Amino acid sequence: MTSITVIIILLIALGITAGFLILVVIGVFLKKGEMASDTEKIVSRVLDGTPLPAFEINTKHKVIQWNIALEALSGIKKADMLGTDNQWKVFYESKRPVLANFIVDEANEETIFAQYGNKASKSPLIKGAYEAEDFFPAMGEKGKWYHFTASPIINRGVLVGAIEILEDVSDRHTAAENLRYHLGQVTKLQEEERKYLARELHDTTVQTLVALLYQIDNFLADKPDLTEGQVTKLKGMYQSLKRAVEDVRNFSRRLRPPVLDDLGLLPVLEWLTGEIKKSYNIDIGIEIVGEHRRLDPDLELTLFRIIQEAMINAGKYAKVESAKVTIEYLADLVRVEIADKGQGFDLPEKVGSLPREGKLGLAGIAERIELLSGKFEIKSTKGAGTTVVLEVPVK
Structure with a gap:
């Protein structure tokens, strides 16, 4: 085992980003000045020392390095690839630029994002490098997810090429998909249980309590000889039962508002604003942008739960007198x-840290948005309030 291989394995074990560690090793050699005229041998030794598939192209987009791991992945031998611009064959069924091509062209951020969308980002570790994650249906039997980093190679201040390094993250995506599925099933079961409990409370408990009200009413009418004390006591019981009926009805509605299933998101939000006003004395304004329309029932339910959670959080913790909900309907x-x-409050660095910060309500919102493959953003400043923004795709 070469010293280069040992260094790379150790760095991987320490959790150092693959693209970063390879560039570090190459950079060490190039900065020494020794063998500066033999740059490609240095790069070749480093690339063949890593278990991650990687290749290098020059400024003319020609392949000049194709490591052993990439041979195994692609089934294409180094000898057949060197000197060609066929690096796209690893990723795609037809010719198109790969990330390394944009790096050697010194493409700007807008050009790269136009190609990869929100799948690409600047590397936080390597200057001038970009990384992305995507699914490639041409790889393997059922396609694979790869994280890839393309980094410029600079020799004595001159751009001489770019390296692209691939990391198979299919298992992580499969695990994430399985987790999303199970979370979705748990959420669905919770909602079904809520709906069942709401129906049972309305159809059985409330009806039983109402029947008791009628019995007390009839008893008072049938017993004119009751003492004043007895009548007062029975009327007190009547009023207590009446409050219990209203409490159970309200609880049933909060579990699963029937207006949501019958009329949709906007009417149930109007009901919610009244409930929040009664419970927390907060005035909530609702603004609709675009043409209001009914959405998929599961989506409407999720959006309602998110808005409900955010409003309850504001009522409990934010000490506000008013809030605003804006819903914008776009094409997709x-x-x-x-x-x-x-x-307001101090935001944690990552959304995943919300539970540890005690922000369980916001963490639940983030989980619901992830299940919908949506985007979620929180903006909060102490003394200046909190804004929750989410975007979810519609079918």
């Missing part, structure tokens, strides 16, 4: 913004 997505002018 719905955008929701929930804003308050409350006390």
